[in-house]
Amino acid sequence: MVYFDSDYMVGAHPKVMEKLVATNSLHTVGYGRDEFTEEAKRLILDVCGIENGDVFFLVGGTQTNAVVIDRLLDHNDGVVAADTGHINVHEAGAIESNGHKVLTLRGCEGKLLAVDVSYFIREFYLDSTNEYMVRPGMVYVSYPTELGTLYSREELENLYAVCRRYDIPLFIDGARLAYGLAAESGELTIKELAQLCDVFYIGGTKCGALFGEAVVTKRPELLPRFRSLMKLHGATLAKGRLLGVQFSTLFTDGLYEEIGKHAVELALRLKKGFVKKGYKLFIDSPTNQQFFILPNETIDSLRKVASFELWGPRGEKETPVRFVTDWSTTEEDIATVLSNI
Numbered sequence: 001m002v003y004f005d006s007d008y009m010v011g012a013h014p015k016v017m018e019k020l021v022a023t024n025s026l027h028t029v030g031y032g033r034d035e036f037t038e039e040a041k042r043l044i045l046d047v048c049g050i051e052n053g054d055v056f057f058l059v060g061g062t063q064t065n066a067v068v069i070d071r072l073l074d075h076n077d078g079v080v081a082a083d084t085g086h087i088n089v090h091e092a093g094a095i096e097s098n099g100h101k102v103l104t105l106r107g108c109e110g111k112l113l114a115v116d117v118s119y120f121i122r123e124f125y126l127d128s129t130n131e132y133m134v135r136p137g138m139v140y141v142s143y144p145t146e147l148g149t150l151y152s153r154e155e156l157e158n159l160y161a162v163c164r165r166y167d168i169p170l171f172i173d174g175a176r177l178a179y180g181l182a183a184e185s186g187e188l189t190i191k192e193l194a195q196l197c198d199v200f201y202i203g204g205t206k207c208g209a210l211f212g213e214a215v216v217t218k219r220p221e222l223l224p225r226f227r228s229l230m231k232l233h234g235a236t237l238a239k240g241r242l243l244g245v246q247f248s249t250l251f252t253d254g255l256y257e258e259i260g261k262h263a264v265e266l267a268l269r270l271k272k273g274f275v276k277k278g279y280k281l282f283i284d285s286p287t288n289q290q291f292f293i294l295p296n297e298t299i300d301s302l303r304k305v306a307s308f309e310l311w312g313p314r315g316e317k318e319t320p321v322r323f324v325t326d327w328s329t330t331e332e333d334i335a336t337v338l339s340n341i
Contacts, residue, residue: 002333004308006206007176007288007326012246013208013259019249020210020242028241031227032057037244043251044202044214049191054220056227057212057243058235061086061175064201064213066094067233069140071223072169072199073100077137079171080117082107084146086173101134109283110145114158121166139163142173143193143200144180148285153187156196163198169222172200178207178260179288184268186286198222202247208259208327209246263288263325266334270323273338282311282320290323298341306337 003009011017028034041055058064065087069079078101081088087095088102095102105116121136139159144150151159163170172193177200180186181193193200198219204212217223230236237243250256267288274292275281282291291311294302295318299310311320323337 002306002336004306004323004325004329004333004337006309007179007263007324008206010326010328012210013250013255013327015255016209016246016249019245023241023245026241030238030240031236032240032244034241034244036241036248040214040244040247040251043248044216047190047251048194048216050194050216050218052220053216053218054223054226056215056223056230057237057240057247058215058230059211059213059237059243060205061173061203061213062091062094063233063235064215065091065140065173066098067226067230067235068171068199068201068215068223069095069100069138070098070233071226071229072171073137074135075099076134078103078134079138079140080105080112080120080136081140082110082112082145084110085140086142086146086175087140089146103134103136107145109149110147111149111151111155112139112141112159114155114162117159118162118165121162121168136166136168138169138171140171140173142175143188144176144183144285144287144289147283148287148289148291149283150180150183150186150286151188153192153196156188156193160196169198169219170196172197174201175203175213176206176287176289177201177203178256179264180260182257182260182264183286184264194218202256204243204246204250206326207256208250210242212243212246214243214247259327260288262327263329266329266331267323267325269331270325270334270337273334274341277338277341279341288325290325291320292323293318293320294341302337302340305340
């Protein structure tokens, strides 16, 4: 069997594992106060071009979204997101459990449009009863989106302009950031992305680490007493150096970029093969997530050799599916799939 279900099915990239093993017997202080975590923070701020920012390391994506959003919002505020956004569809109400409503707008290929966000917020303030309504206190997007699509520079600039106009933060979920940065059609470097939002996070779990996400901000004043809030949420790892070791490795000698490039190249090879054989795209993604519409008989036959996800309920005759590549995907894995469709 070859596996394309998600990009966290295998363990860490070998270079990350080697560093974890090499440092395993060391004694360091806990809770991310160790030298490895400090080095990771320095490397990340440097690659992001941020001089006076801060970095916080958490274990997983849902945990990261929940803690960051809880800090950025007042208790009775909500977060604006696309209807397909991860916090709306695949986080089991984690945001709402903290008292923050997810205010959804219809997305365009998984993306929020600045004009829609601007209209929504403007209408909120024009409503004379808005004091009894959930205030849109921030905007959440992901890069790449849940559908593997990317914001252009102009789209993100326009969205950030709306947030600044209404003095609310823009938060970018970067769980798959490596693949967005590696996409040929991507217009943003990590330095540019860091300047077009207030807070974002660099995904490790889906991008070569065993686990871990790095929250980055150029505006530390937006996250006061953040480590205290992390502890409140049970999001502080006692063996914090495990996060520092992994991220310092990912951001040494271009490994993070290498992982993204590898996965995207193989994903596009897979897409080209499906299209060449006459199968339709569900959505045209330039990243490591690829979506196709396959006849059910093809799905059943292919599942004898490959594991992948149905993207929604199974249809009567055909169904959208998703294939995801990662650092461990090989050319042989791609060939196996394409030779069986």
